[in-house]
Structures are given as C-alpha cells and as structure tokens.
Amino acid sequence: MDPRVHEHAEILVDWSARIEAGDNVVLSVAEGAHDLAVAVAEAVGERGANLVATYDSEELARAYLRGHDGEFDSNPAHELALVENADVYLRLGGGRNTTATADVPSPTRQAYRRARTEIREARMDTDWVSTVHPTRSLAQQAGMSFEAYQEFVYDAILRDWESLAEEMAQLKTVLDEGSEVHIEKSETDLWLSIENRTAVNSAASVVYDSHNLPSGEVFTAPADAEGTVFFDIPMTVDATRLRDVQLTFESGEVVDYTAEQGEAVLREILETDAGARRLGELGIGMNRGIDRVTDNILFDEKMGETVHLAVGRAYDACLPEGESGNQSAVHTDLITDMSEESTLSVDGEVIQRDGTFRWESGFAGGT
C-alpha cells in the first residue's frame, strides 16, 4: 500500500479525531475508499477503539432511493441508535462516479434528508471528521490525471497542522472581536452581522471544532445578511453543475437568486425548508497548499484567497451558549474568488485586499 495512505490514516485518527481506547467508532466507507478504510481500521485497532464500518455506496443509495416511494420513516431506530452510541464518526469519501446519484429525483432526495434530521444531529454530536481518499473519479472531476490528483490530495492533507493553526488564529481573533463583515468585489456588495458569534479556527481537528481533513479555513455563523454576492467558483452539488450563482439577501433571507447553470438545483436547495434560505456559515479559505479548484467542496472551500458562504445549517461551535442558530436539513457552500479587485473588511477596516491579509507582506492597506 502507498505509505501516504497510512500517513493519512494516522493524521485522521490522531490529529483529527483524537481516537482513544474504548471509543466507539463508526467508519463510513465510500465505494472507492477501501484502501484508506483498511489503513484506518488498523490505526483504530492499534488505539484500542471499537469499530463498525458502514458502506456508503452512492450506487446503493441511488437504488434504494429510486426504489422507495418517497414517504420515508423518520430517523429509523437502528441507524439512530448506532450514531447516538458512537463517540467518533469518520466519513471516508472517495466514490467511483461523482454523478452516481444524478437520476435520483430531487424531491426524493430532500424527503430522505428531512426524514433524517435527528440522525444528522446525533452524528454532529460525535467527534466527526470527513476526509477523502483519492480516486480516479475525483481526479476526473478535477480534470487531472490520477497520479497528479493523488499528489494534490496528499499535499493538502499531509502537512504541519499545528503551524497552520497558529497562522489562522490571527483571523479568528479579528472575527471574534468584530461585529460586521463587508465583502466587496465585482457584482458583490454584502454586509454580514457576526456580533456575538465565535469563529472556528478550522485546523482539521475536533479539538478546534474542525471536522474536515484537509481543512484550513476560519469560519463563523452570520446572524444577519444584507446585499448581493456573486459566486464565481463553479461547483457540483447533488451531481449537478452550479455556476455563477448570485444571491440577494434582505434581513438575512435570500429574496432573489440566479445561476448561469444549475438554477433548478439551486431552487430545490433553497426550498428545502425555511432555514435553507438563510446563511449558516461564512468561511475564509486560508490553505494555500490547496492551489487549484478541483470541484470538490472539501478542498475548494479551504483554498487560499477565497471566501465561501453556506445556506442552511449553522455549526453550534459558532453560536453563543444556548442559542440555536440557523436550522436546516441542508448546508450548501458557495465560493467566491477574493484574489483580485476584492476587499474583506471587518468593522470598517480592510482585513484582506486582493487575497492578501493585513499581516502578510504586500498588503496594500486602506479602508
């Protein structure tokens, strides 16, 4: 086995999920993630934790969903009990076809999602981590050769996370102390209230309330939004291409939306429930190890010199004690490039201009 697979497993188990003896671990394995699953199983065994592996095949999900009439039982007891009794939930992505579920009707998809709110909440109460094993399908999605894609993935994952966490702490401080974020660029003039919200220094470890490997972003949960934002980085959502999305917010809610491509899927997402029209996340990508778009949200949203916003569910870690934040069955990220003719300001002060933060050399300053 490629030694990088074992290194990946070690970082996942030790740095990210902090697995210890006696932990009840659920390992969710995508169709193409077998090799990583084997390496993770070995590491989980070495730590003395307990393992259940689930098979999260998209072809299986497609067949089940297409067979079903769409009236789903809510939160089936066996699956809920599995997750409620888990300490750690590791999701190993890496399918064999990124469009495997393209012919599942969206209403079915949404009904299934809505029926599983408690299961999702229970999963988020665990020390969960999502990562991805490089597959040919993901390489194809990225427009890359398999070998080059493997290099890309391991460059993003096998790094010095402690050192990146220190860099990101500076932005967290700015956001924690700030009240209002202003994003300006072409076709974008957006104001976000972040008062009393706590930013997460997402350093790919549950001890940082960070649940993605790789990570490398600082994110918070906006309380309010006003204005318009244009997302120029394309992506694939629910097996459908989304390109050049524009959202307009009034009092925190999407009141107008367009997409050059994929508008129907965008509409379905926004109509899932009431919370799907409000923001759950403002994220600022700071992982310059991720140097290209690969059409995979796990990587794209962490890319340096980008900002992303998610409609839907907010993460509890960003909210004041006792406040529930935005609730939704969805959490869909959309990304905008900040590398040129853009500013990100907090309380009237420019924090990032044309991709460069104020603590970096070459920062042009200004207000």
Added chain:
Amino acid sequence: MDPRVHEHAEILVDWSARIEAGDNVVLSVAEGAHDLAVAVAEAVGERGANLVATYDSEELARAYLRGHDGEFDSNPAHELALVENADVYLRLGGGRNTTATADVPSPTRQAYRRARTEIREARMDTDWVSTVHPTRSLAQQAGMSFEAYQEFVYDAILRDWESLAEEMAQLKTVLDEGSEVHIEKSETDLWLSIENRTAVNSAASVVYDSHNLPSGEVFTAPADAEGTVFFDIPMTVDATRLRDVQLTFESGEVVDYTAEQGEAVLREILETDAGARRLGELGIGMNRGIDRVTDNILFDEKMGETVHLAVGRAYDACLPEGESGNQSAVHTDLITDMSEESTLSVDGEVIQRDGTFRWESGFAGGT
C-alpha cells in the same frame, strides 16, 4: 446488471426475509457483493423498509484485528444498539480472497468472538438471512471457472422453495417423532439423542426458522452424543483447510479428535469455550440442486446425500420452550458423505441408506 442478481435479491427480500414496510434492515456487504447489495437496496426501498449498510470487508477486519492488542471491549454499545434495533439482518457474503484473514492470530480471532456474544445473540433475534454473491474468489475456492460458478450458485438459489419445503417436511416428521439417531459408515458409529427436540425444515425462509439462502436441509439440536464420527468432506474454516476430521464423543462431549489436515485450527475451535466441545446441530442435506462440493459451508452442508454436525451453539428453534441448549461463541459445521455404504437410522429404523431416503424409489430398506 445480470437479471439473476435481481431475481436473487427478490427471493432474499420476499421469500427469505419477508421484508415489509417500516422494517429496520441491516445489510452486511462483503467486499465482492456490491452488485447484489445494489439490487437488494432497490428491493428494500420498494418494500418501504429502512436501510443501513455495513461494510464487512475481511481486509478491514484483518487490519483491525492485527492492529488491536487483543483485549477487546465486550459488545460495544454502538454496534449492539444497531443490531438490537434491527428487525432484519441480511448478510451478503462474497469476498475477493477466501484467505484474506489467514494471518490473524487465532487467539485474537477467538477473543474478538468471545467479546461479541451479545451482539451475536441480538443478530440471531432478528429475521436474519445469510446468502452469497458469486465472486471470482469463491469460484477459485470451488476449483471452477467464474461463469460455471455463477451457474452453480444461481441453480442453487433461484428455485421453487415451496416445493422443496414440502419434500423436506417428511424428514422433519420422522425426526420430531424420533428419540435416537444412529449414523453408521466407515470409521463412523455415532448415536445421538434427539428426544424432545424439534427439527427445522430449512426452506430458506425465516417463517421456517431457516436463515440461509440457499438452504435445503433438515436440522435439529442433539441433546447427547456417544461414539465416533468421521468427516470425509474437506472444508476451509478460519482460512485454514480442514480435512478428514474424526471426533469421538462421550456423554455429549468431544473426548478425542484428529484431523489429517488443520488439526491446530480444530483444536482452537474446540477450546474456544465449554460449549465448543458439544454438538449444536445435526443437519441432513436434501438440496440435490447442489451437486458438488465447492468448499463453502453455505452450499456444502445442504448438498443431497450428506449429513453434517456442528460443534458449538444450538439454534433456539430446535429446543423445547424455556430450554437454552448448547451455548458457545462458535458454530462450526463438519460434513460426512452418506452416498455410499452408509445408513442413517431413527429409533432403529433405517431412514436413509446409501443416500436414498425410504420414501424415494430405489430405497433398499432394512434395519
């Protein structure tokens, strides 16, 4: 997809497991069983049942077990809760390498088994069914080409189960009314008490207390055993070849054992716990659709003109109400050929001679 895969899935879901709307189904998927899992998922969705798929990869199990120090937590809560809340447990065998776990130390294997008694019991309280998807690895184990092996498997599975159930009912009646079974053949002279035990007409459906697909055997749980039995049909247990096993019983317990090949594994099985030295099952193969040994217990033990005995756990269905029968963490079947110079008698009357039952044409009779 091969239409036989869909037929297999339909028989599994409808005839065998009797899945209905609202049932909580666990689908255990071996590494090579993906196609069958997809077809079963579709059928489970069509019935309106709820699905969790587990990934039962032997390579993953090997890595976990070899990584672990061998002191396993007993019955981890997440896995136990999953199974306790399941109505149906479908096990889809079909690996990619029948010797995938050959280098897991036996003490580790046994310790893992012992630590999971409650999980195993909970699984057996569900409407569980074990079946197998034909793989190249299983074809190789059988010494067959892949295409011929597929034919073999589907010939055994895609059949008229109702009609076979009627044939088998005759033997069930004999065993239910009988007290003592006597098996005589070369190197074999074994007496089994079956008084007050109930035989199972194993017609591949949970409504018959039959949990294998294919099935086609009548089995019961001996209360006592005396004498010697020779198993001339070779098999592979725990990735090790077992050949020409001879067991000698006194007062129901194995007091002497030999094996031409695999004696170490036989010893480990018999030493797992106290119940591993006593019989849990007497089974009589009646599926003449299975016409050759393929070194896979699911098929071999159902073969017409054979008898098998299992050391270890007895099935509750065979026991009088309130009686617990033989308890053990193991259940290992061993098979003997009854087609030549053999008799199976019940209460002094020959029921089968040289493979032919007394209700079949060509039966030679006698006592």
